[in-house]
Amino acid sequence: MIADRIENCAAYYGLHPRMEEAFAFIRKCLTEQTAAGEYEIAGEELYAKVFRYSPKEQETPRFEAHNRYIDIQCMAIGSEYQWCLPREKAAAVSDYDEEKDMAFYAFTGEGSRLHLEKGMFAVYLPEDAHLPGMVDGSQQECVRIVIKIKR
Numbered sequence: 001m002i003a004d005r006i007e008n009c010a011a012y013y014g015l016h017p018r019m020e021e022a023f024a025f026i027r028k029c030l031t032e033q034t035a036a037g038e039y040e041i042a043g044e045e046l047y048a049k050v051f052r053y054s055p056k057e058q059e060t061p062r063f064e065a066h067n068r069y070i071d072i073q074c075m076a077i078g079s080e081y082q083w084c085l086p087r088e089k090a091a092a093v094s095d096y097d098e099e100k101d102m103a104f105y106a107f108t109g110e111g112s113r114l115h116l117e118k119g120m121f122a123v124y125l126p127e128d129a130h131l132p133g134m135v136d137g138s139q140q141e142c143v144r145i146v147i148k149i150k151r
Helices: 006-015 019-031
Strands: 002-005 037-040 046-053 062-065 069-077 079-086 103-106 112-117 120-124 128-134 142-150
Touching (some): 002 006, 006 019, 006 120, 019 069, 069 112, 069 128, 079 120, 112 120, 128 142
Antiparallel strands (some): 002 120, 062 103, 062 128, 069 120, 069 142, 079 112
């Protein structure tokens, strides 16, 4: 997991050939009002989802992890907590879904808690189980940009 501010994103371009393109889309969303929805950037190799929501307590929060995609999660508006745990330390609560590229893991309060605020991002690799969208007490509407980069 990597966490940083958007103004430092160039330091991470070398992680993947599409990283610069991914951050260009994020920077565009941060300067223009982008509607919630899914956006194709480079087909299934690189795409984005923009979520607009009011954070709510989750009854049964679960970590998620992906095999084929790297996630970049960036807050455009608002703030929330996100959690991260090495996938190898997480207890699976579902089988891996090949079609959705997703598996779920139990959240027990273990792992690292990140306070993601406007202009901050987190990069989650397939080795990272992560849990976004956790209430931080701000009660503010959130807009979160999620970039999916095929590994």
